[in-house]
Amino acid sequence: MKDVKTFLTEQNLTVSKILLGTLLAYIIYLLIKFILYVHRLRKVFGDVPGPEKHWLYGNLHLLPSTNSHDRIMFGVSNCNTYIRYYVWWTTFAKTSLTVCHPETVKIVMKTSEPKPTGFMGIYRFGLPWLGEGLLIAGGKKWARSRRLLTPAFHFDILKPYMAVYNDAADTLVGNLRRYAEKREKFEVFDYISRVTLDVILRCAFSYHTDCQKEQGVRHPYVKAVEEIADEWNYRARKPWLYPDWIYFLTDRGRKFKRNCDYVHGVAEDVINQRKEALERSGKSDRKYLDFLDILLTARDDNNQGLTPLEIRNEVDTFMFEGHDTTASATSWILYSLAKHPEYQKKCQEEIDQLLQGRDTDDIEWSDIPKLEYLTMCIKEGMRDHSPVPFIQREFTHDFELDGKTFPAGTTVSLHIFGLHHNKHVWENPMEFIPERFTKDNIAKMDTFQFVPFSAGPRNCIGQHFAMNEEKVILSKLLRRYWFELDESHIVRRKVGAVMRAENGIYMYVTPRDV
Structure with a gap:
C-alpha cells in the first residue's frame, strides 16, 4: 500500500x-x-519622423497636461513641423502614424479600412456605448450596414425634413427671446444641442419630446452623451485604464456604464414606440418616411434583417452623430460669426434678401443652394473648429506612404484638425476667412484638403442632412437676432469625440428689426 x-x-x-x-x-x-x-x-x-520619445511611455509625457485646447494645438504644431505625417508612440509598445496632409490623408481615406477595436484601439472604448454601429463596425458588417442604410439619406427622404428643421429652429428662436428682452447671456452649446436633438429625434425616428422646452437644467440625454464622449477620450489617454476589469472597477468606469445604460434605455424606448406605430399602421405598401423605418424593415441579399441589438446600435450611433456633431459645428459657426461681426452682417444681408417679400421666415428646399455666403461661413467654421477633430483606421494589409512600406496592423490617425490648420496646406490657417470657400477656390482644392465629414467610402452618411439642418437653424437665428460674444468669458476648445468648448460659449442676443 x-x-x-x-x-x-x-x-x-x-x-x-x-x-x-x-x-x-x-x-x-x-x-x-x-x-x-x-x-x-x-x-x-525607428526612422519615421516624429517627436522624441521616452523609452517607456513614448510621447505621452510631451502632451500638455493643462487642458485639451493646448493638447490639440500641440498636435497642430507637430503637423506643421512634420508636414505630411509623423509617428506617435503611446507607449514603448504602441504606435500610430498621424497623417495631416491631403496627399497622405488621401491614401487612408480612399480605403474602407476598419477602425481599431483591439485591446489598444481607441474605438474599443466606444463599443459599450455604440456597439458595432456604422461608426465603429468594420469589414463585411460595415459594408452590409452601409448598403442597408444609404436609402435613408436619399434626397427624396431629406426634402420633407425641411419642415422639421424650420419648426425646431422656430422653437429655439422663441427660447432666446427672453435673453434678448432681459439682456442676459446664454450658453450656446446647451441650446443648440437641444434643437439638434429635437431634429434628429423627429426626422430620423418620428419621436417627439419636450427637449427644447425643459429649460433651467441641461437635458439629461445631452448631458449623458457629453459625459460618455469625454470619458472615451479620457480613457484613451490613460493606458493603465485599458483593461476592462480595471476600468469598470473605478468610479469613472461605473459612471460610464450608468450613462451607457441610460442612453440605451432612451434608444430602446424610441425603437419600441416606432415598432408599435408600424404595427398599427401596417407594413404593406408603406412609404419609408424615416431612418428608423428602414432599420426595422430593411433586408439584405439573403433576406435577413437587422437584429434587435444591431438596430439599437444604429439608433445610438445616429442619435449621437445626428445631434452631437451637428451641435458642435453649429455652435462653433455661431461663435465665429459673433467674433467676426463683418461676416455675420454679410450672412444676414444674404438671408434678408432671400426672404424679402415673404410672409414667413421658413427656408425652403430650393433656398438651400442660394445661401452661398452662409455656406462659405459654415465650411470655414467647420475647418477652423473641426467637429470631429481626428479619427483612426487600422490597416488590414501592407501599405505604402511616401515610399516607405508599413505592415498590416498599423494604426493610422487622421488628424483632421491638424490637416485643417496645416500651414503648408492653408494660407493663414489660424484666421477665419470664409472666402477660402468661393466656388473658384474650391475648384482649386485637393479633394482631401477639407474633410469635416471624412471622405472616401467611409465618409459621413448623413452629411447632406447635417448641412441642410445647419443652414436652416443658422438662417432662422441670424434673421431674428444679432449675436455678440460675452467678452468677459474666455472660450477654449475642449477636444474629445467631438469638439466642444471647455467652459461653454456665452453670448448676448439683440432682436433685429426685420
Missing part, C-alpha cells in the same frame, strides 16, 4: 512539473513574442 501511495505521489509531482513547465514555456513564448513585436515596431518606425 505504501508503494502505491509513493507511486501516486510521484505521479502527481510529475504531472505538476509538466504543467508548471508547460506554463513556464508558454510565458517564455509570450515574452519572446512580445520582445520580437517591440523589436519589429522599432525597426519599422
Whole structure:
C-alpha cells in the first residue's frame, strides 16, 4: 500500500512539473513574442519622423497636461513641423502614424479600412456605448450596414425634413427671446444641442419630446452623451485604464456604464414606440418616411434583417452623430460669426434678401443652394473648429506612404484638425476667412484638403442632412437676432469625440428689426 501511495505521489509531482513547465514555456513564448513585436515596431518606425520619445511611455509625457485646447494645438504644431505625417508612440509598445496632409490623408481615406477595436484601439472604448454601429463596425458588417442604410439619406427622404428643421429652429428662436428682452447671456452649446436633438429625434425616428422646452437644467440625454464622449477620450489617454476589469472597477468606469445604460434605455424606448406605430399602421405598401423605418424593415441579399441589438446600435450611433456633431459645428459657426461681426452682417444681408417679400421666415428646399455666403461661413467654421477633430483606421494589409512600406496592423490617425490648420496646406490657417470657400477656390482644392465629414467610402452618411439642418437653424437665428460674444468669458476648445468648448460659449442676443 505504501508503494502505491509513493507511486501516486510521484505521479502527481510529475504531472505538476509538466504543467508548471508547460506554463513556464508558454510565458517564455509570450515574452519572446512580445520582445520580437517591440523589436519589429522599432525597426519599422525607428526612422519615421516624429517627436522624441521616452523609452517607456513614448510621447505621452510631451502632451500638455493643462487642458485639451493646448493638447490639440500641440498636435497642430507637430503637423506643421512634420508636414505630411509623423509617428506617435503611446507607449514603448504602441504606435500610430498621424497623417495631416491631403496627399497622405488621401491614401487612408480612399480605403474602407476598419477602425481599431483591439485591446489598444481607441474605438474599443466606444463599443459599450455604440456597439458595432456604422461608426465603429468594420469589414463585411460595415459594408452590409452601409448598403442597408444609404436609402435613408436619399434626397427624396431629406426634402420633407425641411419642415422639421424650420419648426425646431422656430422653437429655439422663441427660447432666446427672453435673453434678448432681459439682456442676459446664454450658453450656446446647451441650446443648440437641444434643437439638434429635437431634429434628429423627429426626422430620423418620428419621436417627439419636450427637449427644447425643459429649460433651467441641461437635458439629461445631452448631458449623458457629453459625459460618455469625454470619458472615451479620457480613457484613451490613460493606458493603465485599458483593461476592462480595471476600468469598470473605478468610479469613472461605473459612471460610464450608468450613462451607457441610460442612453440605451432612451434608444430602446424610441425603437419600441416606432415598432408599435408600424404595427398599427401596417407594413404593406408603406412609404419609408424615416431612418428608423428602414432599420426595422430593411433586408439584405439573403433576406435577413437587422437584429434587435444591431438596430439599437444604429439608433445610438445616429442619435449621437445626428445631434452631437451637428451641435458642435453649429455652435462653433455661431461663435465665429459673433467674433467676426463683418461676416455675420454679410450672412444676414444674404438671408434678408432671400426672404424679402415673404410672409414667413421658413427656408425652403430650393433656398438651400442660394445661401452661398452662409455656406462659405459654415465650411470655414467647420475647418477652423473641426467637429470631429481626428479619427483612426487600422490597416488590414501592407501599405505604402511616401515610399516607405508599413505592415498590416498599423494604426493610422487622421488628424483632421491638424490637416485643417496645416500651414503648408492653408494660407493663414489660424484666421477665419470664409472666402477660402468661393466656388473658384474650391475648384482649386485637393479633394482631401477639407474633410469635416471624412471622405472616401467611409465618409459621413448623413452629411447632406447635417448641412441642410445647419443652414436652416443658422438662417432662422441670424434673421431674428444679432449675436455678440460675452467678452468677459474666455472660450477654449475642449477636444474629445467631438469638439466642444471647455467652459461653454456665452453670448448676448439683440432682436433685429426685420
